[in-house]
Each structure stands twice: as structure tokens, then as C-alpha cells.
Amino acid sequence: MERYVIYKRVSTADQGRSGLGLEAQARDLALYLETYSPEPFEVIAEYVDVQSGKDDDRPELTKAIDHAKRDKAVLLVAKLDRLSRKVSFISQLMEDKRLDFRVASMPSADKFQLHIYAALAEQERDFISQRTKAALKQAKLRGQKLGGLRNKTMKRNEALKAQADSRAHKLEGIVKPLREQGATLRDIAASLNAAGISTPRGGDWQAVQVKRLLERLQKK
Structure with missing residues (x-):
């Protein structure tokens, strides 16, 4: 065996x-x-x-x-x-x-x-790293402000996080009581779908999405 x-x-x-x-x-x-x-x-x-x-x-x-x-x-x-x-x-x-x-x-x-594959993969990662550094260097020479792009990205991420927190808070009164009563993640997803409540992207709820929602509520 x-x-x-x-x-x-x-x-x-x-x-x-x-x-x-x-x-x-x-x-x-x-x-x-x-x-x-x-x-x-x-x-x-x-x-x-x-x-x-x-x-x-x-x-x-x-x-x-x-x-x-x-x-x-x-x-x-x-x-x-x-x-x-x-x-x-x-x-x-x-x-x-x-x-x-x-x-x-x-x-x-x-x-x-497997040894050849590992060697090629390591070379590819090194090349990508060097290429990224070279691109950043060229952008800096052209006078492009790299920090500004990062700041915009950070602000966008903060806005998305705030939206996710707000939506989680609105659903807290539904998902927490169900969970406390012993409902499974799949059961909670089915209840949200049956109630016509869509995910942030407009789709149906799955167990893994309910799990992320509960984890977000626990961090509050």
C-alpha cells in the first residue's frame, strides 16, 4: 500500500x-x-x-x-x-x-x-524582480512621482475597506443570530440568498463568503 x-x-x-x-x-x-x-x-x-x-x-x-x-x-x-x-x-x-x-x-x-523546473522558476522570479526595479528606475528618471500612485492606491483600499465594514455591520443582525443558533455557513448563505440579499458584487452568497463576513465582524 x-x-x-x-x-x-x-x-x-x-x-x-x-x-x-x-x-x-x-x-x-x-x-x-x-x-x-x-x-x-x-x-x-x-x-x-x-x-x-x-x-x-x-x-x-x-x-x-x-x-x-x-x-x-x-x-x-x-x-x-x-x-x-x-x-x-x-x-x-x-x-x-x-x-x-x-x-x-x-x-x-x-x-x-523537478530540479530543472525549480531552477527555471527561480530564474524567472529573479528576472521579474530585476525588471520591476528597472521599470521603477526609468519612471523615476522621467520624473514620475511613484509615491502619488501608492497614496491613491492606499486611499482606494481604505474606501473599499470602509464600504465592506459598513455592509458587514448592516448584515450583523442577520448572520450573528443564525450562527449563534447553530446554523452552518451554508445555511446562512442560503438564508441570505432566499431573502434576496446579494453579495457586494451582486452575486449569490457562498459559505466561504459568509465565513469572511463573520471574520470581519469579529475584528470590529
Whole structure:
């Protein structure tokens, strides 16, 4: 039986709380297990870090690697950059003969191909960084005021936040009592839709949007 230790990573605490990023990774991992994994298989553990891929010192990743080696399981990630954004770190994992890992989004790739992909991705990130710096430098030479653009962006973001807070306050009297009575996020979404209350973008409510609304109310 093939056994797996799953590792997921998101870069920010907001993504970790909301599930953004984690849901996509779970989808890709499930697709790999259902389509590409030898059968039968078993997922024996799952670890999640809320931390940048630039940091090699990630406690949950260390636990996942140790667990996979100890139980002779496969370390499974959704994408290669969930392990690390550094070629050097990925190379170290590849050289560890006690560790076997797979990347769900590249189910047929061997270690050599994964190494090339990691190197190319790192080069692309470096190029984008240099290109951004060069563009900012050229804009500065032309006399463009970069700070003004940032200030406008900040003001726009503040206005959007104020609108979101105001809308959340208006819905507080509906969603909080329902939640306190034990209604699920899906139940609350259905109630809002049935009442003809649309989302800020004019669409129907989903459970994840209700979750964000409740989180916003908790921060007040």
C-alpha cells in the first residue's frame, strides 16, 4: 500500500484563516490521489505551514519530512513551490535517499525534471524582480512621482475597506443570530440568498463568503 504524508503551505495568516490557497491545494492533492496514485493508498498525516516559501525553517515541514522518512511514506505537495522557492533547498531534499516526494501538479515528473523546473522558476522570479526595479528606475528618471500612485492606491483600499465594514455591520443582525443558533455557513448563505440579499458584487452568497463576513465582524 502506498502511504502519503501531505504538506500544504500558504504565505500569510489571512490565507491560513480563510482557506484561500489551502482549498486549491486540497483540490490538486485529491486529484492526484484519485487519478495518479497506485492503489490502494492511505494518507497517514497532514501538515500545514502559514509561512513564506523563502523561509527554510518551517516547523510543520520539518515534521512532515521526518514523519515521511520514519514511516517510509511519500511526501506529497500540490506544487513544487509549496516545498520551497529555493533551488538549493529542493536539491537537498532530492539528495536525501530516505525521502521520497511527489508533486501533484506534475504527477509524471522525476527528480531531474523537478530540479530543472525549480531552477527555471527561480530564474524567472529573479528576472521579474530585476525588471520591476528597472521599470521603477526609468519612471523615476522621467520624473514620475511613484509615491502619488501608492497614496491613491492606499486611499482606494481604505474606501473599499470602509464600504465592506459598513455592509458587514448592516448584515450583523442577520448572520450573528443564525450562527449563534447553530446554523452552518451554508445555511446562512442560503438564508441570505432566499431573502434576496446579494453579495457586494451582486452575486449569490457562498459559505466561504459568509465565513469572511463573520471574520470581519469579529475584528470590529
